[in-house]
Structures are given as C-alpha cells and as structure tokens.
Amino acid sequence: MITIDTPLWAARLRARRRARLWSRRELGERVAEVAGDAGRDRLPGPDGMAGMVAAWEAGERPDEMCAEWLCRAFGADETGERGLFGGEAAGTTLWHHLTGVPLVPERFSPDDEERTGRAIEDPTRADDRTVAYFEAVLDAYTRTDMRPAGLVGALAPVFGAIQGLRRDAGPAVRRSLLRLSSQDADLVSRMYCEAGDPEAALAWSDRALRAAREAGDERLVAYALAHRAGLEESRGDPGEVIGLAVAAREHVTPAEPPAATARRHEAQGHAMAGEEDLCHRCLEECAEEAAAGTPETPGTSAAGTSETLGASRSGVEEAARAEPGTPDDDLLRPIEYPAGLGGALAADCLIDLHRPADAIEMLERELPGAPAGYMTAYAMARLAHAYADAHEDERSAATARAALALSRRTGATRAMRELLLIRGEAPRWMFAG
8 A cells, every 4th residue: 555654635735736837836825815815914925825835735734714725725625525635535646646647636537536546556457548537637738828837847747657657558558658658748848948948858859759659650750850840940950940840741741730830840940041932932832731631710811911921921821820731639739829829930930031020010910819828928029039120129128028027927938038139229128127
C-alpha cells in the first residue's frame, strides 16, 4: 500500500492548485478576495498568504474560516463528493500527488479517476479508457489563455506518467500512448518557447519527434518537424527553418493539416532570407491547398484588396487564416494563433521582408478583437516592432507599453524578448513610467 507523509487533504489542495496553474501567491490572493473586506483584515499581505498556503500544503490545517475561504476559492464544498477536505477516495489523491498529473475533478467522474489510478499502479491494466483520460487532460490544457510556465508545470508530469504506462501496456494501447507522448512533448516544447527557454524547448521537441517516429505516425512526425522549424525561427537560421519545413511536408500529403503548418514556416524562412517571391509562393500554395481541402469557416475569410508581396493581400491572409485539410479526428488540435489573429502569421513575413506598413495595416485590423493571451502579446510586440521600422516612434512606444503589460499578465516571455529587438527611439518605452 502506497502512503505519503502529507495528509490527504493537503495533497489534494496542492494538486488542485497546480491543476488551476496557480502559484501559492495567486491562491493566497484568491483566498483574500473571497474573504471580502471584513475577512481580509484577518489575513496577512500577499507574501504572508503565500507562506500560509505553503504551510497548509505541508499539512498545517487551516482554521474553520480559512478552510471555508479556500473551498470558495476553488468553487468546492468542504466534505462532499467533490470536497477539498473529504471527497475523492484516497487513491485518487495519492496517484495525482505522486505523478504530478493535474487533478481536475470537474472534468472526470470518480470512476474515471479510479480506473486511471489502477492503471498507474499496474500499467498492464491500461486500456482505451486510460488513453481517453490522458487525451482529455491534454485537451484541457491546449489553450492560449493560460500562462506558458504554468502549462509546462501541468503538462510535463503528464509526459512522465504516460511514459511509465506505455512500458508495460499492451501493443495497441502502447502505440496510442506513444502518440500522446509526442503531442504532450510538443505542447511542452512550445510552452517553453513562449516562456523564454529555447534550450528546453528544443529538448522537448526532440522528445516529441522520437515518440512520433517510434509510434510510426507520419502526421505526428510532420507536426513535430514543422513545429521544430518554428522554434528554429528564433535562432535566425533561415536555411534550417526551410529545411525542417520541407522535411515535414515529405511525411504527409499536401491536403493534410501538417503540410499547411509546414508551408507557413517555410514562408517565414524565405522571408527571413529576404526571398520575397518564394515566401509569397509558399503562402499562395497554402491558400490553394486550404481552399481545396475544406470549406471556408466563419471568421476566416480574406479581407483587403491592395497589393502585398506582389499579389493581393487577400491571398496572403487566406493562407495565414485558413484551416487546411480535413480535421484530425484522432489528433489533438494544434496550438495556432487564436481566431481573429490569423493574419499575424503573414504579418511576421511582411516585417521580415521590410514591409512594415503592410504588416501594420494587417495587425491594426486584427488586434482589437483578439483575446488576451500570450500569442496576442507576441502579435502586439510585433506591431510595436513594425511601427518602429516605419519610424512611427510614438505609436511604437505606446504599443510596446501595452504589449509589455499584457506580457507580464500572461507570462509571455517570448513577447518581451521581441520588444527588446525594437530599434531606434522606440526603446525609450522601457524606461518610461
């Protein structure tokens, strides 16, 4: 029988906090918020609250009032079926505590939790429902409105748990788990990139590619190579970007979604190299494949009629916005720019091709309706960059300040690094206010 020194309620508290991607300080802030003005007088400041949360997670039980506030912060009762201080069977808390896999009680039934816990304890019991459980976990964290560093903390333990399961699982389940390993590692890789750790991003990209190859899944291999091309963009080697993107397309047919992802990165590589015609050709081919593969969906129509890259802007935007090919029913949806920011991909090419005015027009139209998140922060940083290149220093500085504020709020370190690349007078925003 596996046991832990930490009380079960304390282990459950830590697991639920990590599932929400909250730091101890953030949970403390939420407890203070639900306590209200009267209750807040009983509580210490933010640092003190973080210390209290740490003490609770170590096993020091909160008093009755703080326990109530904790439960309200999580939207849970104290001792019911989904309670914080009672609730789930010990086995559920134990396996989440030991593996670090996020505990999301709102998403799974007690039966789901029990079955998965038994598979964790004995991997030979892993089956299709075990695979479905981890698919749902990954799907829950495939979002652009969460902090990248927090997503790393949630998704990296999932990779370890899946690896432990697949060693002794049956052949069919093992292949499914391998495919999940690749998708999980790819997500972790991109979150490390957004969190500003390129070396960790590359290491996790290697894991994603190895798992995809071991599973024998050509589409996953293509996705892993295409996303590796995206990571290489930050290293400034257009030849490597283009080579990886071309290699990705060799694993799939042109109508499949990974091929379009690869073409976009190939276009970016050509833009980095100053090869305008080749960049435009890639974007046009991507648009043609998208039009042939799937009907246009709401929110992805082309806009604008002026000339861009020697052809209509509509063709460029269609390539950036469209979701090509047919949906991957057995693959998780890849993280791409959120709805309303599809043109940001083409804008990246325009900035690298020293066409800031066209990039500005595209981003100004899209950013006002974009959701707050790390990708929007990066697009805002690119807009500030384009303003600086167009010698619009005041607009660059104002946009950079807004991008910095959103970057701090969303943990978008990659966006912050983009802001540091701004040239000219605009960097004064760094020291303003």
